[in-house]
Amino acid sequence: MNVELRHISKFFGPVRANDDITVTFEAGKIHGLLGENGAGKSTLMKILSGFLRPDRGEIYLDGQRVTFRHPADALAQGVGMLHQDPMDFPAMTVLENFVAGSPGGLTVNRREARKALQELGEQFGFHLDPDAEVASLTVGERQQLEILRLLWLGARVLIFDEPTTGISAQQKERLFEALRRLAAEGRTIIFVTHKLYEVEELCHTATVLRQGKLMGRRTAPYDLDELVQLMFGRVLKMERKPPIPLGETIYRVENLVVEAPRVNIRGVYLEVRRGEVIGLAGMEGSGQRHLLQACAGLLRPSEGRIWFKGQDMTGRSYLDFYREGVTYLPATRMEEGLLPGMDITQHLLLSRPAQGFFLDNHWANGLAQEAISEFRIRGRPDTVAEALSGGNQQRLLLSMLRPKLDLIFMEHPTRGLDMESTLWVWEKLLERCRQGTAIFFMSSDLDEILNYSDRVLVFFGGQVSAPIPAEELDAESLGRLIGGYGFVPAEEALTQTTAP
Amino acid sequence: MTERHGWMTTLAFRLAAVVFALLLTSAVLLMVGAPPLEAFRLILEGAFGSPRKIADIFVIWTPLLLTAAGLLFTFQAGLWNIGIEGQIILGAVFATWVLRIFQGTDTPPGVALTLAFVAAALGGMLWALLSGVLKVYGGVNEIFSGLGLDFVAVALVLYLVFGPWKRPGVGSMSGTEPFPRELWLPTLEGFRLSPWALGLAVVGWLVTMVLLLGTYYGLRLRAVGRNPRAAYLMMGLSSNRIILSAFALAGIFGGLAGAVQVTAVYHRLLPGISSGYGWLGLLIGMLVNFHPVWIGPVAWFFAMLNLGSIQLPIVLKVDSTLAGVLQGALVYSFLLGEGVRMKWLARRRRAGEAS
Numbered sequence: 105m106n107v108e109l110r111h112i113s114k115f116f117g118p119v120r121a122n123d124d125i126t127v128t129f130e131a132g133k134i135h136g137l138l139g140e141n142g143a144g145k146s147t148l149m150k151i152l153s154g155f156l157r158p159d160r161g162e163i164y165l166d167g168q169r170v171t172f173r174h175p176a177d178a179l180a181q182g183v184g185m186l187h188q189d190p191m192d193f194p195a196m197t198v199l200e201n202f203v204a205g206s207p208g209g210l211t212v213n214r215r216e217a218r219k220a221l222q223e224l225g226e227q228f229g230f231h232l233d234p235d236a237e238v239a240s241l242t243v244g245e246r247q248q249l250e251i252l253r254l255l256w257l258g259a260r261v262l263i264f265d266e267p268t269t270g271i272s273a274q275q276k277e278r279l280f281e282a283l284r285r286l287a288a289e290g291r292t293i294i295f296v297t298h299k300l301y302e303v304e305e306l307c308h309t310a311t312v313l314r315q316g317k318l319m320g321r322r323t324a325p326y327d328l329d330e331l332v333q334l335m336f337g338r339v340l341k342m343e344r345k346p347p348i349p350l351g352e353t354i355y356r357v358e359n360l361v362v363e364a365p366r367v368n369i370r371g372v373y374l375e376v377r378r379g380e381v382i383g384l385a386g387m388e389g390s391g392q393r394h395l396l397q398a399c400a401g402l403l404r405p406s407e408g409r410i411w412f413k414g415q416d417m418t419g420r421s422y423l424d425f426y427r428e429g430v431t432y433l434p435a436t437r438m439e440e441g442l443l444p445g446m447d448i449t450q451h452l453l454l455s456r457p458a459q460g461f462f463l464d465n466h467w468a469n470g471l472a473q474e475a476i477s478e479f480r481i482r483g484r485p486d487t488v489a490e491a492l493s494g495g496n497q498q499r500l501l502l503s504m505l506r507p508k509l510d511l512i513f514m515e516h517p518t519r520g521l522d523m524e525s526t527l528w529v530w531e532k533l534l535e536r537c538r539q540g541t542a543i544f545f546m547s548s549d550l551d552e553i554l555n556y557s558d559r560v561l562v563f564f565g566g567q568v569s570a571p572i573p574a575e576e577l578d579a580e581s582l583g584r585l586i587g588g589y590g591f592v593p594a595e596e597a598l599t600q601t602t603a604p
Numbered sequence: 605m606t607e608r609h610g611w612m613t614t615l616a617f618r619l620a621a622v623v624f625a626l627l628l629t630s631a632v633l634l635m636v637g638a639p640p641l642e643a644f645r646l647i648l649e650g651a652f653g654s655p656r657k658i659a660d661i662f663v664i665w666t667p668l669l670l671t672a673a674g675l676l677f678t679f680q681a682g683l684w685n686i687g688i689e690g691q692i693i694l695g696a697v698f699a700t701w702v703l704r705i706f707q708g709t710d711t712p713p714g715v716a717l718t719l720a721f722v723a724a725a726l727g728g729m730l731w732a733l734l735s736g737v738l739k740v741y742g743g744v745n746e747i748f749s750g751l752g753l754d755f756v757a758v759a760l761v762l763y764l765v766f767g768p769w770k771r772p773g774v775g776s777m778s779g780t781e782p783f784p785r786e787l788w789l790p791t792l793e794g795f796r797l798s799p800w801a802l803g804l805a806v807v808g809w810l811v812t813m814v815l816l817l818g819t820y821y822g823l824r825l826r827a828v829g830r831n832p833r834a835a836y837l838m839m840g841l842s843s844n845r846i847i848l849s850a851f852a853l854a855g856i857f858g859g860l861a862g863a864v865q866v867t868a869v870y871h872r873l874l875p876g877i878s879s880g881y882g883w884l885g886l887l888i889g890m891l892v893n894f895h896p897v898w899i900g901p902v903a904w905f906f907a908m909l910n911l912g913s914i915q916l917p918i919v920l921k922v923d924s925t926l927a928g929v930l931q932g933a934l935v936y937s938f939l940l941g942e943g944v945r946m947k948w949l950a951r952r953r954r955a956g957e958a959s
Contacts, residue, residue: 423840431837433838439833440831442831442834461820462818
C-alpha cells in the first residue's frame with residue numbers, strides 16, 4: 105500500500121513538531137525516517153498511525169484520502185505501529201496479548217488464535233510460547249509478538265519506531281530479515297531511527313527530518329556526509345573558543361565505570377585542568393547524562409576513582425562536591441533548577457552563601473537588581489520563576505551560579521536560547537574559564553561541542569569514547585561518530601593500545 | 605492598576621467563599637430542620653454573650669494557634685503532617701507524666717510546670733521525628749505514617765487512662781485523676797483563661813512569623829518544599845535535614861499545645877485530650893494558604909465557632925459539630941474559589957493576549 109502524507113503540520117503550543125511535511129512511502133520498500141531526537145519523526149508516525157491528529161494536512165492510502173480518529177481506525181485501514189516502548193500487557197500471556205485488540209465480540213476463538221500465532225511465528229522464525237507471561241519476555245520477543253499481532257490484524261503498512269533499541273544483535277538480525285521479507289511481500293515498512301548505519305544497511309530510501317521540517321529524501325546508496333548534513337544542518341556561526349592558558353589539573357577520574365539500563369560506560373580516564381572545557385557529544389540518551397552525573401557525585405559509579413583539587417572524592421555525595429566549589433546545572437529548568445512560586449530575589453538569596461541568620465532585604469534587593477541587569481533577565485526582583493520565559497529562566501539559572509566556582513557541570517547550557525543569547529552565555533562561561541574554572545557540558549548541538557570544547561567525549565549506544573581533542577574533529581566526522589561510524593569505546597581503545 | 609485590580613478580585617473571591625460556606629451550612633441546617641439564622645445568632649451569642657465567654661474564645665485559641673503555627677513549618681516544607689494529632693497527644697502524655705512525678709512532692713509548682721512543658725515539647729518532637737525519619741530514611745509517605753502514629757497515640761492514652769494511670773478504683777473515659785490545684789497553670793481571676801498559656805501561644809506565633817518570613821531558614825524550608833531537586837542542585841541544600849527540622853518544629857509546637865490542654869484546660873489526661881485541634885490546625889493552614897500572619901485571626905475565628913456552637917444541642921437540638929461543618933465548608937469554598945479564580949485569571953490572560 106502506498107502511503108502519501110501531504111502538508112502535515114502539528115503544533116504543541118509554540119513548538120512546531122511537524123511543519124508542512126509532504127512525503128510518499130511506496131509499497132514493497134523499507135523507508136528510513138532519519139532525524140535527531142525531537143526532529144519530529146515520532147510525531148509524524150503517530151499521526152500516520154492515528155495516535156495523534158494533525159493540525160493541518162492529509163493522509164492518502166493508495167490514493168484514497170483517509171482520516172483516523174484513533175489507532176484502531178488506522179489499523180482497520182491497514183496501518184500499524186510498533187512503539188519505542190512496547191505497548192502490551194505484561195501481566196497477561198503471549199496468547200492473550202496476541203488476541204487483545206482484535207475486533208469482534210466478547211468471546212475470542214482461542215484455538216484459532218493459537219494456530220494463527222504459531223503459523224505466523226514459524227514463517228518469520230519467531231519462537232514464542234503462547235502461554236508464557238509477557239513480563240518474562242525480552243524486549244526483542246515482545247517486539248516479535250507485536251509484529252505478529254499487527255500482521256494478524258491485517259496491517260499492510262508497518263511503522264517501527266527505533267526498534268533496535270534494547271534488543272540483542274541476534275534479535276536485530278532476525279528483525280531485519282523479517283522486515284526485508286515483509287517488504288518483499290509488498291508491504292510498506294517505515295523504519296524510524298537516528299542510527300545512520302542501520303539506514304545504510306536496511307533501507308531503500310531515507311527521509312530526513314530536522315526541527316519538524318522535511319530536509320530531503322535520498323535513495324540508496326547514500327552519501328553519508330550528506331545525510332549527516334541534512335540531519336544536523338550547518339546554520340550556526342559560532343566563534344571557536346579562544347586559547348585560554350590552562351592551569352593545574354583540578355579534576356581527575358580513573359577507570360570510571362557507570363552501569364544503568366542501556367548504559368555501559370567503561371574505561372573513562374580523564375584529567376581536567378583549570379580553564380579547560382570538556383564536551384560530551386551524542387544522541388540524547390546515549391549515556392552522557394549518566395557520566396556527567398557520576399562525575400558530579402549525583403550518581404554512584406560502579407567502579408573507578410575521582411579526585412578533585414587533590415582530594416580523593418570517590419563515593420562522596422554531590423553536596424560534598426558542591427561545598428568544594430562544584431555546581432551541576434540541569435537542563436530542565438522548572439523541574440530541576442528553579443523554585444516555582446518563588447521570586448528572583450529569593451532564588452539569588454538561596455544560591456549565595458547566607459549572610460547570617462536573618463534576611464537582609466535591602467541587600468537581597470540589590471543582589472537581584474544586579475543579576476537582572478548583568479544577565480539581562482526580563483523580569484523584576486519579585487517576578488516568580490514560572491512567569492519568566494524559557495530563555496529568561498535559563499538566564500536566571502546561570503545568574504545563580506556562585507561567583508567563584510572551580511568546576512561546572514552543565515546539561516545543554518544553551519538549549520532553547522537563540523543564537524545571540526547562546527554566544528553571550530558562552531562569553532560569560534569563558535570568562536569563568538579564564539579565572540580558572542573547568543567546565544563539563546553535554547549538548548546535542550555539534551557546533552557548540554566543536555567550538556567550545558578543548559576535548560570531546562563521544563557517546564554511542566550507552567558507551568563512551570576516549571577523549572578526542574576538538575581540533576581533530578569537524579562536524580562531519582563528529583556526526584559520523586555519534587551515528588556509530590568508526591566509534592571505538594574507550595575500553596576497547598585502551599586494550600588496543602596496551603596490546604602488543 | 606493591574607496590581608490593585610488583582611487585589612480587589614482576590615478580596616471579592618474570598619468574600620464570595622465565606623458567603624458560599626454560610627449558604628452550604630444553611631442548607632445542612634435546613635435539611636435537619638433547624639432555622640439557619642437562629643443557629644448563627646446562637647453561635648454568636650454563645651461566643652460573645654459574656655466577658656467570660658469572650659475569654660473562653662482565647663482559651664480555645666491558645667492551643668489551636670500553637671498547633672497551626674507549628675504546622676506551617678511542615679506545610680512550607682511541602683509536607684502533610686497528618687501526624688499532628690498524635691504529636692499533641694504525646695505532648696499531653698509527657699506533660700502528664702512529669703506532673704505525676706512531681707505531684708505530692710515539695711517541688712515548686714513553677715518548676716514542675718516548666719518541666720512539664722519542656723517534656724511535652726520533647727514528646728511532640730520525638731513523635732513527629734518518627735514520621736520524619738520514616739520519610740527520609742524509609743521512604744514512607746508522611747501521610748501514612750502520620751495517620752498510623754495518630755492511632756497509636758490514641759491507643760497509648762487509652763492504655764494509660766485505663767491502665768497504669770487510672771483513677772483510684774476504676775478507669776473511665778473521663779480520664780485520669782485531676783491534678784491538685786497548685787499544678788494548674790494560673791488563670792485570670794474569675795476566668796478560665798491562663799495568661800501564661802496565651803503568652804506562650806502568642807510568642808510561638810511571633811517566632812513562627814519571624815522564622816518563616818525573615819530568616820534564611822524559612823526561605824530554605826520553602827525552597828525544599830517547592831522543589832527539593834533544585835534546592836539540592838543549585839543551592840546545595842539537603843532536603844533530608846530540612847524535612848527533619850520542619851517535623852521537629854511542628855512536633856514541638858504540637859507538644860506544647862498538648863501541654864496547654866493538660867495544664868490549663870483539662871488538668872488531667874483524657875482520651876479526647878487533643879480536642880481535634882490537629883485536624884483543625886490543618887484546615888487553618890490550608891485556609892490561610894500557609895501564611896503565618898493570617899493563622900492568628902483565622903484560628904481565632906475557628907475558636908469562636910467552636911465555642912459558640914457548644915450550646916446548640918441544648919437549644920436547637922443540633923449537634924455542636926455544626927462548627928465543624930461550617931469550618932469545613934469554609935475551607936472547601938475557599939479552595940474552590942481559588943481554583944475558579946486561577947481559571948478565570950488564565951482565561952482573562954488568554955483573552956488579553958488574543959486581543
